[in-house]
Amino acid sequence: MELELVEAMYPDQVAYDSKSRDFKFTADSGALLQLRIPESYPESGFPDVLGARDGQKNDLREQVRSAIKDDVGLTEGEEALDAIVAAFQSVVDAKSATVDAENNVNQPSDTSKQPAPDKTVIVWLHHLLALSKRKLALSPTSISGITKPGYPGIMLFSGPATAVTEHVNVLKAENWQAFQVRYEEAELWKFEHGTGIREVETMAEVVKGLQEEKKRDEFLKAMGIR
Numbered sequence: 001m002e003l004e005l006v007e008a009m010y011p012d013q014v015a016y017d018s019k020s021r022d023f024k025f026t027a028d029s030g031a032l033l034q035l036r037i038p039e040s041y042p043e044s045g046f047p048d049v050l051g052a053r054d055g056q057k058n059d060l061r062e063q064v065r066s067a068i069k070d071d072v073g074l075t076e077g078e079e080a081l082d083a084i085v086a087a088f089q090s091v092v093d094a095k096s097a098t099v100d101a102e103n104n105v106n107q108p109s110d111t112s113k114q115p116a117p118d119k120t121v122i123v124w125l126h127h128l129l130a131l132s133k134r135k136l137a138l139s140p141t142s143i144s145g146i147t148k149p150g151y152p153g154i155m156l157f158s159g160p161a162t163a164v165t166e167h168v169n170v171l172k173a174e175n176w177q178a179f180q181v182r183y184e185e186a187e188l189w190k191f192e193h194g195t196g197i198r199e200v201e202t203m204a205e206v207v208k209g210l211q212e213e214k215k216r217d218e219f220l221k222a223m224g225i226r
Contacts, residue, residue, distance in 0.1 A: 002079045002082075003023075003081070006025075006081050006082055006085065010025065010085070013025055013026050013027065021037045021038070021039065022034060022036055023047065023081070025085050027088075027089060029054070029092065029096070030055035031052075031054045031055050031088075031092045032051065032052070033049075033051070033052050033064070033085065033088040034049075034050040034051035035048065035049060035081075035084065036048045036050050042076070042078060043076070043077060044077075045076070046074045046076075047081065047084060049061055049065050049068070052088060052091070054095050054096065055096075060091055063091045063095070064087065064088050064091050068084055068087050071087050072084060072087050116160050116161065117160075117161045117186055118158070118161055118186065118187060118188035119160075119164045119185070119186055119187070120156070120164070120183065120187055120188065120189045121158075121164055121165075121184050122154070122155070122156045122182045122219060122222045122223075123154070123156075123157075123168065123171070123182065124152055124153075124154065124180045124222075125152055125154070125155065125176060125178060125180075126151070126152060126153070126176070126177040126178035127151045127152065128147065128148070128149040128150065128153025128154070128155070129149060129153075133174055134147065134149055134199065136170070137197065137199075138197045138198075138199060139167075139197075140167050140197065142160060142163045143157050143158065143160065143163050143167060143197065144159055144189075144191055144194075144195045144196055144197060145158055145159075145197045146191060146197070146198055146199075146205075146206050146209045147197060147198075147200075148200055148201065148203060148205070148206050149201075150201075154203070154206055154223075155171070157197070158187075158188055158191075161186065168181070182222040182223065183218065183219070183222040189210065190210075190211040190215075191209050191211060192209050192211055193209060203225075207219060
């Protein structure tokens, strides 16, 4: 009856040879447990672990015997096959977890880092006259761009997305008659002056300060000129 119960619990995973009294349990992972069941069991005597291995055929006999002794706590007169199978599976799972952890430790870590995303923002202002605002617009050293004071005011910033967003938010918090973001894309623009933010006097100088013809067209479209 105990064998029938275990077979019902683990269909197609249990085999028993009545002549040799050998009991075999095969886990889904391919791990194998082999027991020899005494004729007097369960009244007296306990199943003996003949073999135990995981799916990679690592010998787990000693670990399984220790688990049966410490975790199952066999008592003569009590049926224990299901508990022994459960202890075996726990040992297999623990072994698998250890191997996975060791593989993760030994695996070379990928030290390459993805480059930080870039952003370009163009801001149209009704005017940019106040010296304090002009200086504030030119202050960051981590991004590049061009500003044009007067009517209208123009601010164009490009660089790491986080830095550009932070700078635009700081400027937006100032008192403006009109503050419009006319262009915002996840890309990096290049300028004739190189890095940093430069102030120019005319719209034509803003266009001239852009290295790529395509970006000049995009700037003019953002300004409503094309």
